[in-house]
Amino acid sequence: MARPLNKMKEGGGSYTRRPEIEACIDEALTQSPETVLRRAAIRNIRDPEYMPMECLLHLMREARLRQDKHTEGKLYLPFMARCEARLKKAIPDGGRADAAGIREEIMQDFNLLFARIGTNNDATVIDYYEVNFNHAFQTLRFKRLRKDDSRRKVIVDIGGELDEDGKPLDDESVLAKLSQAVHKPTQQDTYVYLTQIGKFLTTLSPEDRETVRLVLIERYTIQSDDPDEVTAAKLLGVGRRAINKRLAKVARLLKKFQEES
Numbered sequence: 001m002a003r004p005l006n007k008m009k010e011g012g013g014s015y016t017r018r019p020e021i022e023a024c025i026d027e028a029l030t031q032s033p034e035t036v037l038r039r040a041a042i043r044n045i046r047d048p049e050y051m052p053m054e055c056l057l058h059l060m061r062e063a064r065l066r067q068d069k070h071t072e073g074k075l076y077l078p079f080m081a082r083c084e085a086r087l088k089k090a091i092p093d094g095g096r097a098d099a100a101g102i103r104e105e106i107m108q109d110f111n112l113l114f115a116r117i118g119t120n121n122d123a124t125v126i127d128y129y130e131v132n133f134n135h136a137f138q139t140l141r142f143k144r145l146r147k148d149d150s151r152r153k154v155i156v157d158i159g160g161e162l163d164e165d166g167k168p169l170d171d172e173s174v175l176a177k178l179s180q181a182v183h184k185p186t187q188q189d190t191y192v193y194l195t196q197i198g199k200f201l202t203t204l205s206p207e208d209r210e211t212v213r214l215v216l217i218e219r220y221t222i223q224s225d226d227p228d229e230v231t232a233a234k235l236l237g238v239g240r241r242a243i244n245k246r247l248a249k250v251a252r253l254l255k256k257f258q259e260e261s
Contacts, residue, residue: 001026002058007127015131017054024055033071040078043085053082053133061126064117083107083137090141097202101209106144110137112230119228147217200257204250211236211246 002025005015017025028036028051036059039051056079063072087103096102113125129136201209211232214220220232223240233239 002029003062005124005127005130007124015127017130021052021054021058021130024052025058028055028059033074037074037078040075043082053079053137054130056082057126057133058130060114061117061130064114067118080107083110086137087141091145101206102144105213106141108235109140109144115230200254203257204253207236208246208250211243212250215243215247 002017002022005017007015009015028039031039036051039049040056040059042050044050056075060072060075060079063069063075084103084107087106091099091103091106093099117126201212204212214232214235215222220235221229222231222243223233224231232243236243
């Protein structure tokens, strides 16, 4: 029998899976690992052995809770392949600038949610995905697309600005102004005026652009002594020194970009 969901609705009562999902989970729990894995790879929803995403996610979640990394890893591959196929259809190459990067960000957003399972930060946030995966994943996609749209509308012009002593802004100030403009795009001060930043971001390498997104836009802590905290260093797979070097380079490029535009 499937483990009950714990997430509560705003009006009271806990979330519940659809009867057909409960039945699918109950059936899968009695099947061999080989059968489950074979069914997990089926993508044709008309196939009688097709396993809904809600059921597959539950099996992955249970494997993670019992620390069965082997089973979790086996199920993870077809599950993520299905997610990627959905995103490729919804955000095709050429449909948006850096469509592949956006799809990768959405997958990363989901992975961050899934990584919370079994930790002190597991706030049952994944429960609704077992109720209606399509809607939950669509909401995650729309949220990321709205952020992408916002980034494209954010505008800053720092290249010719001076500090209180009449000197050009230093690199640290340049990055601070970029971050401030992202979070308060309608506000202006002595050193920040509005112009499109989206064009500049597209000139950066994927690594530098992701560093800007995590540190300046999403405002992740660069590094932390708390092993459970999700930091920019963990997400990027590099240390504080490498991140600081990237940010310093971005600052120089931004100043040059504004001077030439």
